[in-house]
Amino acid sequence: MTRAPDLGAILEQHQLVCVLGPGGVGKTTLAASLALLSSQERRTLVVTIDPAKRLASALSLELGHEVSRVRKDLDAVMVDTKHALDDLLRRYAPSPDSLDEIFRSPFYQQLSSALVGSEEFAAMGLLHEYATTDEYDLIVVDTPPSRHALDFLTVNERLIKVFTSGLTQLVFKPGRLFSVAGGRMAGVLARWTSREYLATVSDFMLQFEDLFLDMEERVRHMDALLRDPQRTSLGIVAVPEPGTVREALSLAQGVRELGLEIDVAFANRVYPPLASGTSSDERAPLLEHYRQLAAMHRQGIEALANELGPPVIIPALPHVTGLAGLEQIVPALARSGAIAY
Helix, strand or coil: CCCCCCHHHHHHHCCEEEEECCCCCCHHHHHHHHHHHHCCCCCEEEEECCCCCHHHHHHCCCCCCCCEEEECCEEEEECCHHHHHHHHHHHHCCCHHHHHHHHHCHHHHHHHHHHCCCHHHHHHHHHHHHHCCCCCCEEEEECCCHHHHHHHHHHHHHHHHHHCCHHHHHHHCHHHHHCCCCCHHHHHHCCCCCHHHHHHHHHHHHHCHHHHHHHHHHHHHHHHHHCCCCCEEEEEEECCCHHHHHHHHHHHHHHHHCCCCCCEEEEEEECCCCCCCCCCCCCHHHHHHHHHHHHHHHHHHHHHHHHHCCCEEEECCCCCCHHHHHHHHHHHHHCHHHCCC
16 A cells, blocks of 8 residues: 655645544544644644534643633634624624623524524634634644534535525615615515514614625635635544445545545554464454454555545554543654555
8 A cells, every 4th residue: 555645744734624524533633633743843723613522522621712722832722603603793893882782682692592503604703713814824623523524614605605695685785675674675574573573683784784794705715715725635534444434435525526625534543453473372362353353444444545545544542532642643643654554
């Protein structure tokens, strides 16, 4: 088998690295390890979009929507949809009093409740914030498992379609639609809801028209960033077992259908073949089980290689928790371009 891609070069040459994969394959741990490796040379931020707190566990930190310092040149943050929306409103509120009114607004409460769980939407705003500053050289993104990873990769495209629709032009220019909830359209809509509620919606939209215009600009910028192979690299993780390999390859196919490419595959928790001559009558059943597992992993690695190119091999390691555990993975990643399986 030929050599895997050189991760050092990938981490050095890109602005964004997104780690994709099925659930339960160690994707979050790998994303944190990549960020740890990158931080040896570059200022790095690792972001988790997965609402489960696996990144916090991997780093042994209490993570939230505020950036946490992990070590020199390495920070971490977890996407929080509600806080992301609140921060957007704080940025564009005409005054503190109007901000308080919006936070108490029934419309805003319904909007924020509806967006909670839409981590992809909040993630793009957060990534834009850090990708457009010189605070970090590289951002490593721990994406949600499989299907939701595709949602993350397509959220910008879907939002652009919304922004370019005729209805959106009316909604984002609310004076045309509502005339402060008193026009003809408001009269039609009031048949299904109260004029008071329409007035609340209209006031909200009028005050935050600049927010929506800025949101469209951000979405287009992030879509361009994700689709630029010179700035963004996509990696996919699998444990080399039949089920997760099939799911990883299906995910890779979904990525290709979006017009994107996987730059590197990772075979995680690999049991390498036993050295020749290893034998022990006493441990024969255990060794035979290991040989079968190693053979299965070999087949899984070959399946990944056939579709995605030679994967980076990460051996199975016990007790990978906290920075000390991640430090065990970093050497395998650092040698990626020089190892053949």
